[in-house]
Amino acid sequence: MNHYTFEDLYVGMKESFMVEITEDMQRSFTNMSGDVNPMHLDRNECLAEGYKDCLVYGMCTASFYSTLVGVYLPGEKCLFHRCEVEWPAPVYIGDTLTVTGTVKEVDSQFRRIVIKAEMRNQDKVKVSRAKLTVGVRE
Numbered sequence: 001m002n003h004y005t006f007e008d009l010y011v012g013m014k015e016s017f018m019v020e021i022t023e024d025m026q027r028s029f030t031n032m033s034g035d036v037n038p039m040h041l042d043r044n045e046c047l048a049e050g051y052k053d054c055l056v057y058g059m060c061t062a063s064f065y066s067t068l069v070g071v072y073l074p075g076e077k078c079l080f081h082r083c084e085v086e087w088p089a090p091v092y093i094g095d096t097l098t099v100t101g102t103v104k105e106v107d108s109q110f111r112r113i114v115i116k117a118e119m120r121n122q123d124k125v126k127v128s129r130a131k132l133t134v135g136v137r138e
């Protein structure tokens with residue numbers, strides 16, 4: 001876990017990490033959320049819709065933005081205020097995602113930063129993008 005203080009942060013600062021999406025993650029998110037939409041659970045339905053397999057929950061992948069700010073940028077002193085997410089491409093079980101965040105704004109009056117974040121799969125396809133607003137505790 002990183003321990004950046006507000007004073008350590010600057011526009012252009014970047015952090016990233018990788019995560020492999022597992023069947024256990026999909027199962028756990030299904031149980032936690034109660035979302036039983038067949039696009040996440042029924043392979044035949046997904047194939048009929050033109051996908052190569054069941055879709056990983058978008059909100060499951062979005063949870064890695066919490067990891068980004070809570071562990072990496074800024075890390076320990078994070079207070080996650082806002083998350084605006086888009087999913088331009090599907091994620092499948094077995095994909096390896098690279099989650100990257102870059103500081104775009106530093107607001108000293110309110111001790112917060114704005115991070116432009118994205119996730120790319122192992123083929124470098126952008127599967128998610130987000131704007132994250134994060135407070136930084138003293």
